[in-house]
Amino acid sequence: MRCPIPNVLSIAGSDPSGGAGIQADLKTFAALGAYGMAALAGLTAQNTRGVTAIQPLPADFVAAQIDAVFADIRVDAVKLGMLGDVDVVAAVAGCLRRWQARNIVLDPVMLAKSGAALLAESAVARLRAELLPLATIVTPNLPEAGALLGCEPPADLPAMREAARALHALGPRWVLLKGGHLPGDDCTDVLYDGRAFTDFPARRIATANTHGTGCTLSAAIAAGLAQGLAVPRAVAQAKAYLTAAIAAAGTLDVGHGHGPVQHFHAWWERAPR
Numbered sequence: 287m288r289c290p291i292p293n294v295l296s297i298a299g300s301d302p303s304g305g306a307g308i309q310a311d312l313k314t315f316a317a318l319g320a321y322g323m324a325a326l327a328g329l330t331a332q333n334t335r336g337v338t339a340i341q342p343l344p345a346d347f348v349a350a351q352i353d354a355v356f357a358d359i360r361v362d363a364v365k366l367g368m369l370g371d372v373d374v375v376a377a378v379a380g381c382l383r384r385w386q387a388r389n390i391v392l393d394p395v396m397l398a399k400s401g402a403a404l405l406a407e408s409a410v411a412r413l414r415a416e417l418l419p420l421a422t423i424v425t426p427n428l429p430e431a432g433a434l435l436g437c438e439p440p441a442d443l444p445a446m447r448e449a450a451r452a453l454h455a456l457g458p459r460w461v462l463l464k465g466g467h468l469p470g471d472d473c474t475d476v477l478y479d480g481r482a483f484t485d486f487p488a489r490r491i492a493t494a495n496t497h498g499t500g501c502t503l504s505a506a507i508a509a510g511l512a513q514g515l516a517v518p519r520a521v522a523q524a525k526a527y528l529t530a531a532i533a534a535a536g537t538l539d540v541g542h543g544h545g546p547v548q549h550f551h552a553w554w555e556r557a558p559r
Contacts, residue, residue, distance in 0.1 A: 298367025305546030334541030
């Protein structure tokens, strides 16, 4: 008997330019063979050059969206992205506990590529206390790791391993600490499960088209977990997918800043004309 196509729910913010947030998540789910669903946690006005406005949504409305999905649909994995403020963080945590959600991928989105703040400072402590313990895997970049731990961001691999240990102690089953902010041409990611480290070394791709890379990676991990992959395999698949999407980003012609990755690189031979 054929296994059903997995269902993955993204709880995140909207990016009207299509490169990050809910829009990137849905593209990623579809590209990797999962049925995507979305509960909007906030709205942004943004493009490839930056974020110009943010509109939080009422926490009870965010919760109502999540409850509507779980009340009717089997949810095989959940990806968390931009949540915006403390009330939304608390509401999302409550919903995930109530529905006993599984395969939770937490991307602690705090800053946009342009540097705009996407999570209120008051919400960081609540996210740390309520969502990290629920996460199957948390996927911070180096500045986000520093914010979660209340310290300077790690600046090399030994410091990344120390930060991963400290993050794991806050409750997630796995930590994937992303090394994209490391200096130089190497950008190794570090995966930690409380016992052992797995390094994912990579060479930096020379491109400005990196809008939504964090969203895309975490969404790809969620798709893999929903399909029954173990965490290390889901991470490896997600990283291979993202690397190819970045490499193919030049086939798109979207905006004049940090362009999006090519989510459908395996299906579109060239950009539409």
